[in-house]
Amino acid sequence: MxxxxxxLEIANTVLSNPMRTFLTGLSIALGVxxxxxxxxLGFGLQNGVQNQFSDDAVNSIWVDAGRTQLAYRGHLxxxxxxxxxxxxxxxxxxxxxxxxxxxxxxxxxxxxxxxDHQSNFPIRGVDPDHLMLENTTLTDGRYISSRDVAEETKxxxxxxxxxxDLYEGIDPIGTYLLIGGVQFRVVGTFDDPASRWExxxxxxxxxxAQNIFRSNDKVDQIILGTGDMPIADTRxxxxxxxxxxxxxxxxxxxxxxxxxxxxxxxxYERFQNIFLGxxxxxxxxxxxxxxxxxxxxANILAIAVKERTKEIGVRKALGASSISVVGLVVQxxxxxxxxxxxxxxxxxxxxxxxxxxxxxxxxxxxxxxxFRIALVALVILTVVGVVSGIGPxxxxxxxxxxxxxxxx
Amino acid sequence: xxxxxxxxxxxxxxxxxYVTGSxxxxxxxxxxxxxxxxxxxxxxxxxxxxxxxxxNILGLLDSFDTGExxxxxxxxxxxxxxxxxxYRSKLLGFVFQSFNLIGFKTALENVALPLYYQSVPRKKRNxxxxxxxxxxxxxxxxxxxxxxxxxxxxQRVAIARALVAQPKVILADEPTGALDSVTSSDVMxxxxxxxxxxITMIIVTHEHDIAALCDRTIHLVxxxxxxx
Numbered sequence: 001m002x003x004x005x006x007x008l009e010i011a012n013t014v015l016s017n018p019m020r021t022f023l024t025g026l027s028i029a030l031g032v033x034x035x036x037x038x039x040x041l042g043f044g045l046q047n048g049v050q051n052q053f054s055d056d057a058v059n060s061i062w063v064d065a066g067r068t069q070l071a072y073r074g075h076l077x078x079x080x081x082x083x084x085x086x087x088x089x090x091x092x093x094x095x096x097x098x099x100x101x102x103x104x105x106x107x108x109x110x111x112x113x114x115x116d117h118q119s120n121f122p123i124r125g126v127d128p129d130h131l132m133l134e135n136t137t138l139t140d141g142r143y144i145s146s147r148d149v150a151e152e153t154k155x156x157x158x159x160x161x162x163x164x165d166l167y168e169g170i171d172p173i174g175t176y177l178l179i180g181g182v183q184f185r186v187v188g189t190f191d192d193p194a195s196r197w198e199x200x201x202x203x204x205x206x207x208x209a210q211n212i213f214r215s216n217d218k219v220d221q222i223i224l225g226t227g228d229m230p231i232a233d234t235r236x237x238x239x240x241x242x243x244x245x246x247x248x249x250x251x252x253x254x255x256x257x258x259x260x261x262x263x264x265x266x267x268y269e270r271f272q273n274i275f276l277g278x279x280x281x282x283x284x285x286x287x288x289x290x291x292x293x294x295x296x297x298a299n300i301l302a303i304a305v306k307e308r309t310k311e312i313g314v315r316k317a318l319g320a321s322s323i324s325v326v327g328l329v330v331q332x333x334x335x336x337x338x339x340x341x342x343x344x345x346x347x348x349x350x351x352x353x354x355x356x357x358x359x360x361x362x363x364x365x366x367x368x369x370x371f372r373i374a375l376v377a378l379v380i381l382t383v384v385g386v387v388s389g390i391g392p393x394x395x396x397x398x399x400x401x402x403x404x405x406x407x408x
Numbered sequence: 409x410x411x412x413x414x415x416x417x418x419x420x421x422x423x424x425x426y427v428t429g430s431x432x433x434x435x436x437x438x439x440x441x442x443x444x445x446x447x448x449x450x451x452x453x454x455x456x457x458x459x460x461x462x463x464n465i466l467g468l469l470d471s472f473d474t475g476e477x478x479x480x481x482x483x484x485x486x487x488x489x490x491x492x493x494x495y496r497s498k499l500l501g502f503v504f505q506s507f508n509l510i511g512f513k514t515a516l517e518n519v520a521l522p523l524y525y526q527s528v529p530r531k532k533r534n535x536x537x538x539x540x541x542x543x544x545x546x547x548x549x550x551x552x553x554x555x556x557x558x559x560x561x562x563q564r565v566a567i568a569r570a571l572v573a574q575p576k577v578i579l580a581d582e583p584t585g586a587l588d589s590v591t592s593s594d595v596m597x598x599x600x601x602x603x604x605x606x607i608t609m610i611i612v613t614h615e616h617d618i619a620a621l622c623d624r625t626i627h628l629v630x631x632x633x634x635x636x
Contacts, residue, residue, distance in 0.1 A: 012513070016513065313508070316496075317508075319494075320493060320525050324525070
């Protein structure tokens with residue numbers, strides 16, 4: 001069935017009917033093209049929104065110390081509550097499981113020097129889980145490791161802004177940077193697309209930062225990842241932590257500022273729902289486009305076959321079996337679908353690739369399409385097209401040639 | 409029995425009816441006739457007399473309900489689609505009123521098409537097709553598309569196409585219906601020449617002039633042969 005002669009016959013038929021071929025091909029190519037572009041735009045929107053809200057997209061509990069509002073047990077109000085290493089250790093002792101955590105200290109305006117470039121930036125001491133909890137994107141090298149924290153190594157991971165200001169195109173990985181007069185080896189660089197602020201930071205191992213730049217045991221902030229803990233449980237946990245901390249730091253139970261705990265699990269869930277909504281939207285859009293494309297393709301193939309009733313009658317009278325005629329029509333539409341569908345696919349993907357670098361909007365990033373999804377769409381369109389061609393072809397061969405060929 | 413075997417077409421009590429909704433329409437009501445090898449026969453009849461149905465059955469393009477049809481000595485009863493196509497391609501050639509050349513194929517490609525369905529290699533079938541175009545005097549028109557030709561030329565291409573697979577029988581459905589009288593007589597002359605080579609010719613027509621050029625005429629009236 002698939003010999004050279006058959007293909008020559010198909011090529012002959014297809015090329016001898018340029019208008020019909022062009023229209024069918026165009027409708028198929030357009031269907032696939034629109035599908036690909038729609039999917040790409042949808043993904044662009046998804047990427048953009050996810051990027052924009054990535055800071056809030058990590059389910060976590062934040063513990064902060066501040067100034068008290070209320071007098072309590074002999075303490076005057078407006079007292080700065082100090083969270084110390086011992087408090088953090090005691091807190092961990094109280095907890096059954098800790099999914100992920102990071103202590104943080106921040107020091108403002110530290111002089112940083114690399115060769116003849118010098119500028120002031122803030123630094124932040126962090127634990128390894130901070131990468132995930134802050135939703136940081138490493139652009140090169142590695143992050144602070146637990147060994148760095150345990151051994152107080154003098155390494156740093158630099159934000160994009162620092163790299164831009166101090167390095168001017170030189171690869172910073174492996175170089176040494178003077179931070180507050182102390183030499184640090186740069187082991188990684190990062191980009192936090194959702195926060196310009198973070199990009200001005202140099203991340204240091206928590207212990208190193210605390211010892212060199214604080215010389216005390218104060219902790220500014222603790223972030224606890226809650227993993228897949230149900231929302232109700234995270235509420236119980238944050239309430240328990242709050243009262244435990246207030247009790248330990250002698251803060252009035254009604255004091256809203258002395259110890260603050262923020263549980264972003266509810267926001268996290270809200271954003272997860274938004275992301276899910278966008279994803280469903282993209283899929284809905286894709287399926288509807290696919291449906292529209294399939295209907296269009298089915299329609300034009302049905303018309304094309306109808307138009308060929310007479311030719312089919314002639315072929316039958318000249319010795320063609322019904323099967324060979326249906327086979328011819330089906331193979332023809334198959335060839336057409338594959339060629340024009342691929343053209344649509346390539347054009348669509350090409351357009352997205354070409355346009356993608358030019359688009360950098362807050363809510364729109366990296367419009368791209370999953371090539372596998374596009375291929376599956378092409379296969380579905382092809383199957384729909386072929387199946388929809390078979391019906392009219394079968395009907396056409398069932399017509400008695402002498403009647404089909406008679407002039408009315 | 410000898411005359412019986414010599415007949416290239418033998419119809420014995422052929423019956424055919426169509427069911428449309430609740431109505432049953434009897435088109436052929438027991439048709440019996442023999443057409444001998446090398447005969448040139450005209451079939452005449454008013455519309456609704458069963459001419460088309462008979463032509464369809466003779467051309468193996470439709471089945472029949474009752475009776476027996478022997479073509480070249482073989483029974484054509486209960487043929488499946490594939491076998492019918494095989495016999496059509498080996499034994500039968502068709503010529504139509506409106507020529508029915510495939511518009512997007514050249515004269516040569518049109519003539520070669522039946523050979524394509526017999527799986528003759530492309531080069532060989534083009535050579536054979538060219539021979540038959542010569543036979544109908546159109547070798548110079550081989551590369552032309554049908555819409556670049558006159559009616560008579562188109563019908564001659566169609567006749568070449570009907571001949572190319574060397575059929576035993578040619579079925580012609582109003583072959584001169586779309587032609588003027590001069591061209592008509594040319595085409596009839598050509599058909600006569602072909603018939604002289606021993607190919608049986610069955611011509612459906614409503615023109616008495618055309619029927620008069622045949623060996624004999626079968627008149628169909630209401631699904632039966634009118635013997636009067």
